[in-house]
Structure formats: C-alpha cells, structure tokens
Amino acid sequence: MRRRVPVLPVFLLVMWLSLNGSLAPGQIALGVLFAGLVTLAVAALRPVSAWPRRFDVAVCLFFVVLVDVVRSNIAVGSVILGASRRQPHVGFMKIPLELRDPHGLAVLAMIITACPGSVWAGHDRESNVLTLHILDLQDEAAWIRTVKQRYERPLMEIFG
Amino acid sequence: MNHVLPWAVYFALMCVSVAMGCATIRLLRGPQAQDRVLALDTLYINGMLVVLTLGIGFGSGIYFDIALLIALFGFVGATAMAKFLLRGEVIEP
Amino acid sequence: MNAINVPLWAALPAAALLVIGGLLTLVGSLGLLRLHDFHARIHAPTMGSTLGAGCILLASILVSSALAQRPVVHEVLIAVFVVLTSPVTAMLLMRASIYRRRG
Known part of the structure; x- marks a missing residue:
C-alpha cells in the first residue's frame, strides 16, 4: 500500500493554526495559502522529498x-x-x-x-x-x- | 488559594538560574573555542526556560513568543559558530 | 504572582513537572563544570534540552490551558523546535571538535 501523504504542507498548516491558537475559517484559509506557497518555494531547494509510509x-x-x-x-x-x-x-x-x-x-x-x-x-x-x-x-x-x-x-x- | 505552584516556580527559577551561572563560568573559562560555543548554546536554552517559567508564574501568554524567539536566535547563533569552527566560514560559496 | 489562581488539579502536576524540569536542567548544566573533557561535556546539556525543557513546557501547557479554560497547545511548537534543532548544533560541534583535534 503506497499512500502518499504531503507531509510538509500539513505540518505547516498545523503549525500556523497552533501558533495563532484558533480554528477560525479565515485562519484556516490563510494557513492553507501560506502552506501551499511555502511548499512551492521550498520544492526548488530540496528535490528529494520524503514519503513516510507507516x-x-x-x-x-x-x-x-x-x-x-x-x-x-x-x-x-x-x-x-x-x-x-x-x-x-x-x-x-x-x-x-x-x-x-x-x-x-x-x-x-x-x-x-x-x-x-x-x-x-x-x-x-x-x-x-x-x-x-x-x-x-x-x-x-x-x-x-x-x-x-x-x-x-x-x-x-x-x-x- | 494554593501556594504550591508559586513555590515550584520560585524553585525552578532558582535551579535554572544556577544552571545559567554554571554555563557562564564554562563560557568564560572554557579552554577551547568549542567549549565556549557549547556553553553559549546551553545558556540560550536555559534563558528560554527562565522566560517560560516566568510565563507560568505570571500566567501570561506573552512570554511564549519571547521564548520562541530566544530559541530561534540561539539555534542560529550556535550553529553559525559551530559551522565556523568546522570550516572557517559560515556560508560556503 | 498570578499562579495562585490556577486550580488545584493543574497546579499540583505542574508544580511537580517544574521541580523535575528545573533539577534536570541544573544537573545538565552542572555537567559542564564537573566533566573534564570536551567530548564528555557535550553530552551534559542534552539533558536540559530534552527532558528538562520537555517537563517545563508540559507544565506551561497545563497552566495556560487551566487559566484559559480551553486546551492551549502552542507550547508544543517550542518543543518541536528544540527537539529538531538542538541535535543539529550538537552534531556540528562534535564534528568541529574532531576536526580541530586532528588538525
């Protein structure tokens, strides 16, 4: 079973929400935007990406x-x-x-x-x-x- | 109401302050440069713990951000100095 | 100090965690003075940055959750950050020390 989980964006989203200490829809939208942009920016720096399986x-x-x-x-x-x-x-x-x-x-x-x-x-x-x-x-x-x-x-x- | 927590906060503050004193002595006395960098790293971590303990004592959330910043700058500084000891420069061409 | 207002169910474990964390940090930094060699000394502050910091952060989570009457977990971020970064510094220092002793 090879399910690929995007670790970095999820981690960034969780970090953003816990840093702000809220689950408001606005914060979630901002966090998703932030996580996506940072993931795109970092993808050029680290070509090898990690896929933990278990x-x-x-x-x-x-x-x-x-x-x-x-x-x-x-x-x-x-x-x-x-x-x-x-x-x-x-x-x-x-x-x-x-x-x-x-x-x-x-x-x-x-x-x-x-x-x-x-x-x-x-x-x-x-x-x-x-x-x-x-x-x-x-x-x-x-x-x-x-x-x-x-x-x-x-x-x-x-x-x- | 109960005075257990304030006394524990005072005790922890005293312990961490003495620990900072130990790290300062090693920072000033350390025979080699790597001893001093290690002591500086310890000093930063202990300073972060002092700020966190003060935050517990005053029941305020503001101290959390200061502690995060201290941890961040301590890591950057100690890593830059360790890298300098290893290579003679921090950012290699 | 505002810590008097913390309810007892959070104050007792937080106090115990604070005492344990403070003692662990103290012993770890004492190792900087008591051990004679740099290669032995590099192991000592790890105590403060793993379990010492962990205990104090857990106490902070307990107290701030009890004061805010809702779970406040952002101290976990500091724990994650310290756990991720302190090994990097220790490894670089170890390699620097090996390099400087050889050269």
Missing part, C-alpha cells in the same frame, strides 16, 4: 524514543553526579548500518543525538558505517543492539 510504526517509535530519553537522562544524571569519584569512560564506536534512505538516516541522527549520552559523530556513505560517541562506553554490544533493533528496524519500515 504512521503506526512512527507513533510506536516516538514512544520508544521517549522511554529511551527518560532512561538515558537518568543514566547521564548519575554519571554527572558521580563524576567526582569516577570520570566517565568516553569513547567512539562504529556500527555498520543497513538503512540507506537519507531521511531515515537524518531521523536516526536526530534520535541518537537527542538521547543524552550519545552523539552522532560521523557517517561514511560508501561503507554505510556510523560512528557514535558515547559518554560512558562499557558495553558495545548493548549499544549496537539498541541502535539496530530499537531504531533502525522501525525506520526501515517507515521509509522503506
């Missing part, structure tokens, strides 16, 4: 990321508060990926960097290997499992 998987991924953000906040907080006894063991690690879609990779970069304790440090386009920087690197296999199973597999389903 919105149910995206909602699941959102909650998975929310849980992970809370968990890694607690982990990073305990590392910071215990830093006088033990400085964390920082390090880089490499993860080979299967995801190739540029939008999927962009969302993966955002998820990884938004979780405290890990920052996206680079990606090699030819070998498709991701470099991560981890605040407290102790168990590399656990990080590989987290990235590949919790984030990469849903993203491959969403962006196909």
Whole structure:
C-alpha cells in the first residue's frame, strides 16, 4: 500500500493554526495559502522529498524514543553526579548500518543525538558505517543492539 | 488559594538560574573555542526556560513568543559558530 | 504572582513537572563544570534540552490551558523546535571538535 501523504504542507498548516491558537475559517484559509506557497518555494531547494509510509510504526517509535530519553537522562544524571569519584569512560564506536534512505538516516541522527549520552559523530556513505560517541562506553554490544533493533528496524519500515 | 505552584516556580527559577551561572563560568573559562560555543548554546536554552517559567508564574501568554524567539536566535547563533569552527566560514560559496 | 489562581488539579502536576524540569536542567548544566573533557561535556546539556525543557513546557501547557479554560497547545511548537534543532548544533560541534583535534 503506497499512500502518499504531503507531509510538509500539513505540518505547516498545523503549525500556523497552533501558533495563532484558533480554528477560525479565515485562519484556516490563510494557513492553507501560506502552506501551499511555502511548499512551492521550498520544492526548488530540496528535490528529494520524503514519503513516510507507516504512521503506526512512527507513533510506536516516538514512544520508544521517549522511554529511551527518560532512561538515558537518568543514566547521564548519575554519571554527572558521580563524576567526582569516577570520570566517565568516553569513547567512539562504529556500527555498520543497513538503512540507506537519507531521511531515515537524518531521523536516526536526530534520535541518537537527542538521547543524552550519545552523539552522532560521523557517517561514511560508501561503507554505510556510523560512528557514535558515547559518554560512558562499557558495553558495545548493548549499544549496537539498541541502535539496530530499537531504531533502525522501525525506520526501515517507515521509509522503506 | 494554593501556594504550591508559586513555590515550584520560585524553585525552578532558582535551579535554572544556577544552571545559567554554571554555563557562564564554562563560557568564560572554557579552554577551547568549542567549549565556549557549547556553553553559549546551553545558556540560550536555559534563558528560554527562565522566560517560560516566568510565563507560568505570571500566567501570561506573552512570554511564549519571547521564548520562541530566544530559541530561534540561539539555534542560529550556535550553529553559525559551530559551522565556523568546522570550516572557517559560515556560508560556503 | 498570578499562579495562585490556577486550580488545584493543574497546579499540583505542574508544580511537580517544574521541580523535575528545573533539577534536570541544573544537573545538565552542572555537567559542564564537573566533566573534564570536551567530548564528555557535550553530552551534559542534552539533558536540559530534552527532558528538562520537555517537563517545563508540559507544565506551561497545563497552566495556560487551566487559566484559559480551553486546551492551549502552542507550547508544543517550542518543543518541536528544540527537539529538531538542538541535535543539529550538537552534531556540528562534535564534528568541529574532531576536526580541530586532528588538525
């Protein structure tokens, strides 16, 4: 099933309406006009457009990321508060990926960097290997499992 | 009626202000330029949170727009400086 | 302060969220001082910009909805904006730091 949803105009319309805080017909008309014009203007800048396929998987991924953000906040907080006894063991690690879609990779970069304790440090386009920087690197296999199973597999389903 | 929320607002303001102090110390002391840019970014986010907390305390919606503007300018400034550190110029030909 | 007029059902969760968000932001910025290496320090402010900002924004949504007696959700825009932009800065800074240490 390939249903194409125009994401950008809908997002802009929702943003316009919530920024104005009203659902009056005039605001809706203005928002539709604004969203259409901006979409046309931006189309020349970004020739590759994103078509997310599975919105149910995206909602699941959102909650998975929310849980992970809370968990890694607690982990990073305990590392910071215990830093006088033990400085964390920082390090880089490499993860080979299967995801190739540029939008999927962009969302993966955002998820990884938004979780405290890990920052996206680079990606090699030819070998498709991701470099991560981890605040407290102790168990590399656990990080590989987290990235590949919790984030990469849903993203491959969403962006196909 | 109830004084729970004002005290929570005072507490959060105190926490975020101390956090801004920490970021300022790192901004002034940071050994490398990237430390200073990171501290400036943190300072902007914390300033936005102070404005939002004040908005909660005064029960006014005006503070929301200021917070949005602070977040916007903080992002543009910090990204421009990080890009400068990375490449030596901001907008490449 | 106008916050006294907020009804209790909104004031209690908002107060808890404010306290949690303030503490998270404080711990995150404290990490800027307590950690010794830039590569460790870059992880600390992420706490403030994800969960700290999220808690305070949720408290703001609760209070302004209770005061206006209708759902006011435009604070979600700030959350979306911060979530979209703070990783960009962190990634650029990380790459800049790697580049400057190598060169």
